[in-house]
Amino acid sequence: MEFSLKNEQQQLLSKMATNDGHGENSPYFDGWKAYDSDPYHPTRNPNGVIQMGLAENQLCFDLIEEWVLNNPEASICTAEGANKFMEVAIYQDYHGLPEFRNAVARFMEKVRGDRVKFDPNRIVMSGGATGAHETLAFCLADPEDAFLVPTPYYPGFDRDLRWRTGMQLLPIVCRSSNDFKVTKESMEAAYQKAQEANIRVKGFLLNNPSNPLGTVLDRETLIDIVTFINDKNIHLICDEIYSATVFSQPEFISISEIIEHDVQCNRDLIHLVYSLSKDLGFPGFRVGILYSYNDAVVSCARKMSSFGLVSTQTQHLIASMLSDEAFMDKIISTSSERLAARHGLFTRGLAQVGIGTLKSSAGLYFWMDLRRLLRESTFEAEMELWRIIIHEVKLNVSPGLSFHCSEPGWFRVCFANMDDESVRVALRRIHKFVLVQGKATEPTTPKSRCGSSKLQLSLSFRRLDERVMGSHMMSPHSPMASPLVRAT
Amino acid sequence: MEMLSKKATCKSHGQDSSYFLGWQEYEKNPFNEDTNPLGIIQMGLAENQLSFDLLESWLARNPDATMFGSNGGSIFKELALFQDYHGLQTFKTELVEFMAEIRRNKVRFDPQKLVLTAGATSANETLMFCLAEPGEAFLIPTPYYPGFDRDLKWRTGVKIVPIHCSSLNGFRITKAALDEAYDEALKLNLRVKGVFITNPSNPLGTTMNQDEFNHVISFAVSKNIHIVSDEIYAGTVFDSSKFTSIIEAIMDRTLEKTDIWSRIHVVSSLSKDLGLPGFRIGMIYSNNETLIAAATKMSSFGLVSSQTQYLLSKLLGDKKFTRHYIQENQRRLKKRQQVLVSGLQSYGIPCLKSNAGLFCWVDMRNLLSSNAFEAEMELWKKILYEVGLNISPGSSCHCTEPGWFRVCFANMSQETLNLSIHRLQAFVTSNGDGNYQNQKLSTRISRRNSLVVS
Numbered sequence: 001m002e003f004s005l006k007n008e009q010q011q012l013l014s015k016m017a018t019n020d021g022h023g024e025n026s027p028y029f030d031g032w033k034a035y036d037s038d039p040y041h042p043t044r045n046p047n048g049v050i051q052m053g054l055a056e057n058q059l060c061f062d063l064i065e066e067w068v069l070n071n072p073e074a075s076i077c078t079a080e081g082a083n084k085f086m087e088v089a090i091y092q093d094y095h096g097l098p099e100f101r102n103a104v105a106r107f108m109e110k111v112r113g114d115r116v117k118f119d120p121n122r123i124v125m126s127g128g129a130t131g132a133h134e135t136l137a138f139c140l141a142d143p144e145d146a147f148l149v150p151t152p153y154y155p156g157f158d159r160d161l162r163w164r165t166g167m168q169l170l171p172i173v174c175r176s177s178n179d180f181k182v183t184k185e186s187m188e189a190a191y192q193k194a195q196e197a198n199i200r201v202k203g204f205l206l207n208n209p210s211n212p213l214g215t216v217l218d219r220e221t222l223i224d225i226v227t228f229i230n231d232k233n234i235h236l237i238c239d240e241i242y243s244a245t246v247f248s249q250p251e252f253i254s255i256s257e258i259i260e261h262d263v264q265c266n267r268d269l270i271h272l273v274y275s276l277s278k279d280l281g282f283p284g285f286r287v288g289i290l291y292s293y294n295d296a297v298v299s300c301a302r303k304m305s306s307f308g309l310v311s312t313q314t315q316h317l318i319a320s321m322l323s324d325e326a327f328m329d330k331i332i333s334t335s336s337e338r339l340a341a342r343h344g345l346f347t348r349g350l351a352q353v354g355i356g357t358l359k360s361s362a363g364l365y366f367w368m369d370l371r372r373l374l375r376e377s378t379f380e381a382e383m384e385l386w387r388i389i390i391h392e393v394k395l396n397v398s399p400g401l402s403f404h405c406s407e408p409g410w411f412r413v414c415f416a417n418m419d420d421e422s423v424r425v426a427l428r429r430i431h432k433f434v435l436v437q438g439k440a441t442e443p444t445t446p447k448s449r450c451g452s453s454k455l456q457l458s459l460s461f462r463r464l465d466e467r468v469m470g471s472h473m474m475s476p477h478s479p480m481a482s483p484l485v486r487a488t
Numbered sequence: 489m490e491m492l493s494k495k496a497t498c499k500s501h502g503q504d505s506s507y508f509l510g511w512q513e514y515e516k517n518p519f520n521e522d523t524n525p526l527g528i529i530q531m532g533l534a535e536n537q538l539s540f541d542l543l544e545s546w547l548a549r550n551p552d553a554t555m556f557g558s559n560g561g562s563i564f565k566e567l568a569l570f571q572d573y574h575g576l577q578t579f580k581t582e583l584v585e586f587m588a589e590i591r592r593n594k595v596r597f598d599p600q601k602l603v604l605t606a607g608a609t610s611a612n613e614t615l616m617f618c619l620a621e622p623g624e625a626f627l628i629p630t631p632y633y634p635g636f637d638r639d640l641k642w643r644t645g646v647k648i649v650p651i652h653c654s655s656l657n658g659f660r661i662t663k664a665a666l667d668e669a670y671d672e673a674l675k676l677n678l679r680v681k682g683v684f685i686t687n688p689s690n691p692l693g694t695t696m697n698q699d700e701f702n703h704v705i706s707f708a709v710s711k712n713i714h715i716v717s718d719e720i721y722a723g724t725v726f727d728s729s730k731f732t733s734i735i736e737a738i739m740d741r742t743l744e745k746t747d748i749w750s751r752i753h754v755v756s757s758l759s760k761d762l763g764l765p766g767f768r769i770g771m772i773y774s775n776n777e778t779l780i781a782a783a784t785k786m787s788s789f790g791l792v793s794s795q796t797q798y799l800l801s802k803l804l805g806d807k808k809f810t811r812h813y814i815q816e817n818q819r820r821l822k823k824r825q826q827v828l829v830s831g832l833q834s835y836g837i838p839c840l841k842s843n844a845g846l847f848c849w850v851d852m853r854n855l856l857s858s859n860a861f862e863a864e865m866e867l868w869k870k871i872l873y874e875v876g877l878n879i880s881p882g883s884s885c886h887c888t889e890p891g892w893f894r895v896c897f898a899n900m901s902q903e904t905l906n907l908s909i910h911r912l913q914a915f916v917t918s919n920g921d922g923n924y925q926n927q928k929l930s931t932r933i934s935r936r937n938s939l940v941v942s
Contacts, residue, residue, distance in 0.1 A: 012714075012750070012751065012776070012778075013618055013619060013776075013778060013779055013782065014617065014618055014619060014620055014621050015621060016617055016782075017617070017618035017619070017778065017779065017782035017783075018778065018782070022782075022785040022786075024785065056569060058565070061564070061565040061568070064564070064565075064568075065562050065564050065565065068562070068564055069562070077547055077551075077799060078551065079548065082544060082548060085540075085543070085547060086540045086543075086544065088766055089543075089763065089764045089765075089766050089767060090535060090537065090763065090764075090766055091765075091766045092759075092765040092766050092768075127606055127610075127788075127789050127790035127791060128571075128788075128791070130788050130789055131789045131790060134789050138493060138495050138496070138643055139492060139493055139496045140491075140492060140493055140496070141493050142493050142494055145493075159788075160789075164617055164643070164786070164789075233491075235491075268491065269491075277571075281568060281569065282568045283568070283569060283570075283571040284567050284569055284571050284793070284794030284795070285568060285793050285794060285795055286571075286606075286791050286792075286793050286794075296492060296496065296497075297492065300492070300495075300496040303501045303503060303638070304643070306607075306609050306610075306638070306639075307606065307607075307609060307610045307613055307639075307643075307789065307790050308606045308610060308790035309606060309607070309768050310768075310793065311766065311768050311792065311793035311795065312766030312767060312768075313767055313793065313796050313799065314793040314795050314796065317795065
């Protein structure tokens with residue numbers, strides 16, 4: 001009966017409405033479901049699943065809330081701001097409020113150390129970066145056309161760029177042997193493979209800083225990429241959504257700097273995606289930005305932005321906040337410090353038990369190396385390990401497979417979406433888990449692996465349990481009931 | 489190799505239509521009472537500016553809407569992080585109650601069957617993505633909102649086949665017109681997936697009557713196709729008792745336990761009722777669970793800002809306010825419409841009898857130099873450049889008969905409306921001379937006079 005009902009719906013609705021193009025049926029979402037059904041809380045549910053699969057930045061809300069309180073005119077609902085209410089509420093011009101565009105352009109310049117200029121007239125709004133990516137795909141590619149994208153990459157791209165557009169994404173395989181860097185050879189290989197399969201490559205999709213790696217691309221690689229796309233006459237979409245989450249060296253270099261200072265290229269091929277969801281922690285406000293150096297793309301994308309404009313109430317707030325340059329300077333630097341501290345806390349804590357992470361200087365997560373804990377070097381083993389981490393260690397981390405990583409054993413772990421107490425609990429759980437695993441792989445049988453997926457706590461690790469911290473802090477409240485909105 | 493996609497280089501965005509060109513001309517020379525009194529008056533924008541004072545006074549009385557929770561603590565962080573595509577539950581609950589209130593509570597809506605989208609623009613496009621394959625078709629009664637050409641067709645590849653409606657019967661949908669449209673689609677080798685109605689109608693300003701419902705519903709039942717009802721103007725009906733939602737119409741015919749129930753989909757928005765187009769609050773409502781699931785996921789491409797959801801949940805949660813607003817807003821719209829209708833009537837320009845909307849469907853066939861669309865364009869340009877009014881020509885709304893124009897009345901002050909009526913009056917009077925030069929001159933003189941009068 002269920003099958004025929006599904007069949008009936010498939011007749012009634014489009015293929016798009018009934019296929020898996022939304023990407024939410026992947027086993028990857030088991031982690032989300034586990035979290036949703038058993039969310040961690042320090043007092044109410046101390047054994048619940050800690051959400052470490054959500055790349056959110058919750059570290060600077062104290063500063064932001066203070067600013068909002070002190071700047072009531074930024075809200076059109078306060079006595080101070082109400083005189084703007086009508087003007088803002090009726091403004092539906094898809095160019096966006098001029099003060100909004102100006103403030104966003106200026107902020108983007110600031111994040112890049114004022115090394116480049118952005119033209120506010122090239123700023124196009126979108127329904128989050130999600131909307132920006134889809135819009136660019138609609139503008140640049142016909143169905144069946146392909147974009148090359150280095151692996152590992154953000155799972156949401158599969159939906160955002162492909163679902164309703166019919167576009168394809170082809171991987172540029174990157175490997176741990178060189179820290180997952182993009183090489184000329186790998187780009188060329190991916191391009192050739194597409195040619196052989198008779199697939200038309202229209203562009204290259206880059207995420208810099210990288211999700212899930214947390215690394216920033218070095219100047220040489222960026223130049224290689226720009227040279228590559230220029231030679232092949234294909235587009236470059238550069239998603240710089242994590243540009244202000246850089247917390248240490250090496251510094252972030254934007255594609256805009258490369259084309260401005262380092263290499264000649266046809267600027268009609270260059271397009272940027274940005275959003276305030278990661279840098280500022282405003283995913284709920286849906287402030288997506290598409291910036292293109294190509295006039296025709298700006299014009300087309302702007303018309304398409306009708307399908308996902310930013311609420312003018314939000315444009316007004318953001319314009320106000322971002323144009324407070326002193327405040328934004330403070331946010332950028334404070335966020336950076338806090339991210340560095342949090343990142344360091346985790347990576348050092350992991351190093352203590354021999355868990356390596358990819359060296360990174362940006363992002364709201366790190367790329368954790370659990371290869372030595374795999375039963376064997378396969379994705380099946382990775383999924384097994386992942387299920388253990390979710391159901392027994394009670395941490396929702398994201399398996400590398402979901403990011404199209406070519407090698408099993410890597411996991412993305414988010415650290416900016418929780419309070420300090422949760423961090424400590426998470427680290428304690430990881431320590432426990434790793435040490436137990438380690439016990440099972442001691443030198444007595446060097447080649448043996450942990451054959452059983454059942455982990456028993458050993459008495460000798462009771463001292464870890466004794467390091468119970470006070471549970472006075474609030475648990476991270478993740479209001480997300482569904483996993484894939486801006487995915488993770 | 490073509491550098492951009494076909495979608496980027498074609499004209500399906502529809503922006504070359506006179507509907508949008510008029511707006512552009514307005515932008516170049518916008519009327520302003522003080523700084524540009526000879527400028528073009530915008531009568532091509534269906535916006536409701538009549539009741540902002542009600543909203544503003546509500547805001548002044550309700551500082552809670554500034555994102556502070558009821559216990560005084562800020563919920564800014566919670567809102568800033570809230571990106572769940574199921575939407576803020578309190579907002580959806582209030583929204584469906586508001587929608588029900590507008591429909592005299594004859595229909596109750598379930599918030600779980602509602603999808604929030606960035607405006608009705610996004611809702612309509614999303615529905616097409618979910619209901620039809622590229623190349624399939626929806627039948628739409630003419631005249632229709634010019635934006636549909638972009639919203640329904642551009643990126644979806646869906647086709648529109650018109651259901652031709654005629655002034656002979658007040659542009660009502662007939663069975664014959666439906667059948668003719670369906671046959672036309674077959675001839676074009678297009679598979680018809682549904683009928684798309686706008687009720688109340690844009691640009692007609694009329695609400696669907698029972699005969700029309702009978703025709704459309706039987707048609708959709710017999711052909712096994714969808715009905716999409718864009719009810720964005722539901723809150724602009726001057727007299728609520730005259731508006732029937734498609735859902736009520738289906739229930740009145742006791743069809744809610746039949747197949748058709750899962751093929752009925754309603755679109756709405758707060759852009760017209762509440763006059764908040766900038767906030768991008770649109771919605772899809774349907775009893776089809778699979779559709780709701782798919783549309784919810786697609787809404788990721790255009791969610792409503794959580795900040796805005798929160799504000800509206802507070803506003804709509806004040807039931808005393810919403811009841812008063814709905815009534816008062818309708819009263820003001822009715823009064824304004826009457827000013828325009830009687831003003832035009834007084835010098836022989838009839839309007840289609842309407843009971844809703846932010847515009848009138850004006851019959852200027854008598855002013856055409858010939859019964860042709862070229863003549864309509866000629867007249868439109870004269871009215872735009874010489875009279876200084878941006879009104880929307882019927883051809884931009886796919887009307888099959890030349891000479892009809894949509895004229896908006898709710899996006900300006902009373903004084904400006906009076907002025908526009910005077911300008912048109914002067915034009916009509918001089919146009920009767922038949923001499924082009926005299927017309928131009930007397931229009932200018934009359935315009936100057938009308939400025940003095942107003």
